[in-house]
Amino acid sequence: MRxxxxxxxxxxxxxxxxxxxxxxxxxxxxxxxxxxxPEGALVTYLPAREDNQDLPLVISGSIEAGFMRPFLLAFxxxxxxxxxxxxxxxxxxxxxxxxxxxxxxxxxxxxxxxxSTDHLVRLAxxxxxxxxxxxxxxxxxxxxxWRDQVVAFSVEPAVFVFSRELEGPLPPSxxxxxxxxxxxPRDRARVGTYxxxxxxxxxxxxxxxxxxxxxYGRLLEGLGRSDIRLYCCSxxxxxxxxxxxxxxxYNVQLSYAYKAQRAGSRITxxxxxxxxxxxxxxxxxxxxxRDPDTALKLxxxxxxxxxxxxARRNLVPPGMPSxxxxxxxxxxxxxxxxxxxxxxxxDRARREHLIREWREAIAPSAPSS
Numbered sequence: 607m608r609x610x611x612x613x614x615x616x617x618x619x620x621x622x623x624x625x626x627x628x629x630x631x632x633x634x635x636x637x638x639x640x641x642x643x644p645e646g647a648l649v650t651y652l653p654a655r656e657d658n659q660d661l662p663l664v665i666s667g668s669i670e671a672g673f674m675r676p677f678l679l680a681f682x683x684x685x686x687x688x689x690x691x692x693x694x695x696x697x698x699x700x701x702x703x704x705x706x707x708x709x710x711x712x713x714x715x716x717x718x719x720x721x722s723t724d725h726l727v728r729l730a731x732x733x734x735x736x737x738x739x740x741x742x743x744x745x746x747x748x749x750x751x752w753r754d755q756v757v758a759f760s761v762e763p764a765v766f767v768f769s770r771e772l773e774g775p776l777p778p779s780x781x782x783x784x785x786x787x788x789x790x791p792r793d794r795a796r797v798g799t800y801x802x803x804x805x806x807x808x809x810x811x812x813x814x815x816x817x818x819x820x821x822y823g824r825l826l827e828g829l830g831r832s833d834i835r836l837y838c839c840s841x842x843x844x845x846x847x848x849x850x851x852x853x854x855x856y857n858v859q860l861s862y863a864y865k866a867q868r869a870g871s872r873i874t875x876x877x878x879x880x881x882x883x884x885x886x887x888x889x890x891x892x893x894x895x896r897d898p899d900t901a902l903k904l905x906x907x908x909x910x911x912x913x914x915x916x917a918r919r920n921l922v923p924p925g926m927p928s929x930x931x932x933x934x935x936x937x938x939x940x941x942x943x944x945x946x947x948x949x950x951x952x953d954r955a956r957r958e959h960l961i962r963e964w965r966e967a968i969a970p971s972a973p974s975s
Contacts, residue, residue, distance in 0.1 A: 641713045641896070644699035652678055655686035662689035663900050666704070666715035668697040668722060668806075669887060670841075673861055676916050681907045688900065697722040697806035701729070704892060708734035714892040716901040721762055722806055723888040724948035730755040731946070736891040736898065738905060745909040747917070750942040756890050758942040759908040760917040764811045764857040764883040766876040769847050772854070779880040780821055783856075787828040797829060798843045798852040801836035802964055807885065809960075811857045813951055814883035816960060826967035829856060834968060841866075847873050857883060861920045868924045875923060877934075886942045914939075 641664055643649065650671045651662070667674060671694050678690055693715065695703070700720060707714045708729065720726060729735055735755035743751030750758035766783065768776055772794070777786040787795070800808025816822045835852055837843045840862040843855040848871050863875045889908055891901050907913055918935035926934070950956055 641707075641715055642703075643693045644695035644703040646699065647693050647695040650675075650692040650694070652682060652690040652692070654689040655682060658687040658689060660687070660689075661896065662691045663717075663897055663904065664691050664693065664715045664895075665717050665719060665904070666693045666695070666700055667719035668695060668700050669719050670694065672865075673920070674719065676919075677908065677913055680912055680916060681904055684907070685900075685903065697725060701725040704729055704734065705732065708732065708893065711894060713896065714894050716891075716895040716897050717904055718890045718892060719887070721885045721887050722810060722951075723756065723758070723886045723944055724810075724951040726756040726888050726890040727752055727944065727946055727948050728952060729890060729892070731949075734892055736893060738891060738902070742905060742909050746944075747914070747939040747942040750886060750888075750944040752944045752946065756888050756944050757905065757909065758886045758888045758944050759913060760887040760920065761938055761942050762885040762887060763860045763877065763921070763938055763941075764814075765860045765863050766878060767844065767847060767855040767858045767863050768874045768876070769850065769853040770872040770874055771850070772874075776874060776876055778876060779878050780818070780825060781880060783878075784821075784824055784828045787832060790832070792833070794853055795832040796852045797832040797834045797854050797856065798837055798846055799829060799834065799856040799968075800843075801838060803961055804836075805838050807840070807859065808857070809957070810885050810951060811883040812964060813956075813960060814885075815857070818881060823963075823967075826964060830967040836968075844871060844873065847871070859885075864920070864923050882938065882941065884938070884941050886944060888944055 643666070648671065671692050674692060678692065682688060682690065697720060700718065701722070704714065704718060706712070718726060718729075726735070730753060738754050738757065740754050742757050743749060743754050746758045747761065748758070766777065777783040800811065802808040802812045815825065835846070837846065840859040843852070843858050844862055844866045846852045847855055860875075860877065863873065866873060867875060889905055891898060891905060895901055917939065918932060921935040921938050922931035
């Protein structure tokens with residue numbers, strides 16, 4: 607059996623046994639021409655709601671499968687005979703595999719989804735993207751699209767997350783955070799943030815912070831004076847807060863923080879009111895997919911009113927009144943951006959400078975988790 611078929615078969619078996627649907631897959635190229643996932647990918651199989659013998663739609667993404675699940679299940683409700691395979695990998699691994707397949711005219715996934723929109727803009731600039739109907743870009747949040755090839759469907763802002771055992775008023779802004787960090791007693795100054803050398807999401811958010819020229823250096827200094835721990839991922843930072851390993855986490859992805867609140871975590875989430883470091887979540891249809899027509903249907907769904915409602919739900923805290931929730935979500939979605947300026951995130955000189963500046967302020971004594 608071909609590699610993708612074997613992956614789907616294993617996932618189906620796990621489903622039938624009541625087990626997990628995510629599994630590690632090999633990365634060696636399949637000579638038979640099936641799509642070969644990036645190294646270290648995790649595969650989630652969503653079977654068709656009705657009997658179907660067709661091959662599934664193959665979705666390659668760097669966005670966490672749990673985040674995408676409500677979107678994909680809603681899409682399946684409109685397409686009950688369609689099964690889906692969601693292949694989750696690191697941002698850089700997705701880009702590397704996509705470039706490799708494009709340059710060699712090899713089989714690709716049917717659609718790419720990522721929080722590193724700059725990667726999709728690069729793929730589009732390298733003639734690796736199909737051009738989509740212009741109506742999709744017009745329907746995107748903030749009409750954010752590039753050449754009708756890379757289109758936004760949601761955003762992921764960064765928030766402050768605090769342990770509830772911290773007393774006193776919490777800082778509502780980055781400026782107030784500086785004073786709060788300065789006044790924090792040393793035994794309470796256990797702070798977590800991304801290791802931006804290891805995490806593409808962390809690097810993207812740090813790069814967004816660095817656009818605040820007057821504030822960024824002071825933020826690094828304030829964090830560097832703390833008892834700081836470095837993490838790979840937002841969910842790991844939230845878990846560290848639950849374990850009281852840290853008492854404050856900086857630049858946590860909002861969707862993870864609100865999800866943890868809904869699950870009962872004893873945390874307080876603050877969406878800063880001066881600015882938000884923010885990622886745009888986008889999609890692109892590559893050249894050489896197996897099923898471009900169904901991929902286009904998914905793309906159209908992701909900018910639909912139904913998908914926008916799912917995106918809004920991810921962007922509001924539990925219990926917020928509906929009118930305030932809609933206003934907050936729409937304010938954040940209005941910050942979606944798909945532009946060639948994002949390619950500066952891949953500029954090697956800028957990356958080296960940003961990481962060096964960050965390392966000098968934060969990393970010398972910071973343990974990684």
